Amino acid sequence: MRKQFLGAALAIGAFALTMTDAPLALAQSNSSGSLSNPESSFSRGDRRAAWHAEVERTERGYRIGNPDAEAALIEFISYTCGHCATFAREGEGALDLALLAPGLMTVEVRPVIRNGIDLTVSLLVQCGAPEGFKDRHRLFLMQQDTWLNKARTAPQSQQAIWARGDQAARLNAARALDLDDMLAERGMSMSDINTCLSDNQAALTLIQNGNADRAEFAVPGTPSFALDGELLTDVHSWAGLYPVLAERFHPDNAAD
DSSP states (O other): OOOOOOOOOOOOOOOOOSSSOOOOOOOOOOSSSOTTOTTSTTOOOSOOOOGGGOEEEOSSSEEESOTTOSEEEEEEEOTTOHHHHHHIIIIIHHHIIIIITTTSEEEEEEEOOOSHHHHHHHHHHTSSOGGGHHHHHHHHHHTHHHHHHHHHTSOHHHHHHHHHOSHHHHHHHHHHTTHHHHHHTTTOOHHHHHHHHTOHHHHHHHHHHHHHHHHHHOOOSSSEEEETTEEOTTOOSHHHHHHHHHHHHOGGGSOO
16 A cells, blocks of 8 residues: 555744744645645545554653554754744644554654753653643643743843752742643643652753763754654754655655
8 A cells, every 4th residue: 555645734833933043934835745735646535543642652752653653753842942833833733634643654752951941841741641742742832932932031030040950940930931830721730740840850861861862863953853763954844844754755655
């Protein structure tokens, strides 16, 4: 059976900050083989599976999708990276529908810890059951402009506290930026939230995992991507990733 895309509607967001030098323009295609076109030649027309709802924790992150999929993508992201939020808005919904749901590919999300706020948010994203990871991950990226702007306009004295990244700093940042409320509003207890933020071993593991990824993949910035174990050079956006995946899964390149 040929490997083909399922159709998906793209959610295009205009929000962008200046954390990396990655290009922001969204690649658009009017061809018959477009991921964004439900009538595309990529489309199979059969009922979509639900592999996009399967999440498991890995040694360095969280993997979404069919563990027996033919392809594996790693996303290296920072929660304080504006381009990572842009990628989440532009590409993650399309990936869910086109490649994850039918079980053609997995996506593993691995956080890159660049600062104390990154560490705080990463601990909150992994706080709770694995099946809730995607919701927490997207929650903090989709609302990034709100809480990150608060961080940027905070007094320098408070920013200096958050930069330490220790237990007290993480609790302070989560309270001052309403990060804890974002989870509490979705049913998590403040006791559980504070327990996650206070977990020094989990914080150390996040830092060590990020260092291991930098050593293994030489991750140049965020977002970055590795496909089937190989870092994608100069790919830091949905506009850059889209043609790589389109080539990888185009029917003309698939064996019967």
